[in-house]
Amino acid sequence: MPEPIIIIKELTRKFGDFTAVNHISFEVEAGEIFGFLGANGAGKTTAIRMLCGLLKPSSGSGMVAGADILKNPNLVKSRIGYMSQRFSLYEDLSVMENIRLYGGIYGLKKALVKKRAAQLIEKTGLNGLEKRLVGDLPLGWRQKLALSTALIHRPQVVFLDEPTGGVDPITRKQFWEMIYETAAGGTTVFVTTHYMDEAEYCDRVCIMTEGMIRALDKPDILKKKYDAGNMDEVFLKLAR
């Protein structure tokens, strides 16, 4: 059994008197789709920010993609991908310019950027639209492009922070297909979401309330355990 890709132990973050994340511990296996659920203010964002090396934990420890989030946040950053709920591409740059920029940011050589850009365009079906400004693309395509761009440096883990917020159901479904492909390719997907039906697509889900982990398991097991028909009911029972 290989080493888990994310190992979090007793991770805590305080803002003054307020404890946003309260001694959480979990592990994520390589290649897993890991759902991170919780109401607004449950501490999801704070937890993700710590995992990405953006925020220093008050206490506890964590390893992400083999790098220590306390001692070496910059190494963490270079090994992960990130896509936020707010659109993360530049709308006034073209498809190709965006890809090149992110390739450059992650320090890829020009030839490599070129090769991967071609693969990426092929995979997302954006052929012929390389020079189109991203702002002119339909939202669904932008979202796909954003995810592919977040993967341009072939990270071991990709963090998706509510990637499907405000997107229509069909695009959401297509987006999840891309997530499956990504995970099948060996990249671990760490995803937060508001939509409980999406939780069903995850290999395992973790539900947070008030800065603590209330449940963490496969969706089927959680449903059985809480005697619920779907994840929505599970969530409501826990959040109450």
Added chain:
Amino acid sequence: MKSANRFFSFVKKELLHILRDKRTLLILFGIPIAQVVLFGFAITNDLNNAPISILDRAHDQGSREITERLLSSGYFTLLDNLDHPPDIEAAFRKGKAKLIIEYGPDFYQQLMKGRGLNLFLAADASDPNMANLLVNYASAIINKYILEKLPAMANQRRIQPEVKMYFNPSMKSVFMFVPGVMSVILMLVSAMMTSISIAREKEQGTMEVLMVSPVKPVQIILAKVFPYLLLSLVNAASIVALAYFVFGMPVQGSLFLLGLEVMLFILTSLGLGILISTLVSTQQTAMMISLIALMLPTIILSGFIFPIENMPRLLQILTYIIPARWFLVIIKDIMLKGVGIAFFWKETLILAAMCLLLLGISIKKLKVRLE
């Protein structure tokens, strides 16, 4: 190699942002040229063909000769000859004449007998600066005439000073405006544009993505300000070129030194811009703060339009913290006086200290925000 690559990807992206945004382009290149031309041609303090009315009750050699001199000076044109004592207030209200000159009866005779000057000048002071200027110019011409006629007067009465205007002999106001416009433009481009562009990334959420990348915050900011540094230099160069070729403003001192001082001022402004961007989260606030906290003081308190010596003490103290105040002194020293660093090392030092302080604070603030 890796980080140089990163840096250039960023700079390229930033240049693309600027080139794609018509509004930004207009602010960057339209405003500087418009301002210099406007200040050079339209908004001028120079006296040029000011309309005057004359009431000549003497009709003698003296009154004729003085009138002739006034009109041939190029500063004044004759609006009308009055034949009875005018209702001065009414004349000014009509708003045509700027200055009224009245020669008393027997003007020349009284003058030659040394009984004093039977002459009356009235100026429309609804524009006080203009009124002062008119009276000074007219008095100078009249005094010169009297001294020619009565050389003894100079010894009898107080000594008439002979005035010579150094560094700007023809008193062209464009010489005054160019350094001022330059500091306003550089402040606009460097501080306002950078603070807006950083705020835009925050607003659109792209800043978050940059922060998650392995690029260090300091690198992000440096790459962000670098294109604006270049653009500001281009702007400064085009303003100086415009001043030189169109308005004949000289660059007496070292062009190289001028470039270095301009660079120092730009860096100071960039520091201010970054500082503002760390304080705000929307483009609008960034713009408002830049306009109110930077542009207005740069225009009003730098000595660009209002002389600092004439300000109340409190405001004078306030001008010490305005970078443009020191920059103006330096620019004028280099361009007009042609002196070297020995004459403005103090101003340079103050500017350098401000620059270091601002850059230091803003970079520190950036780090703190990320913790």
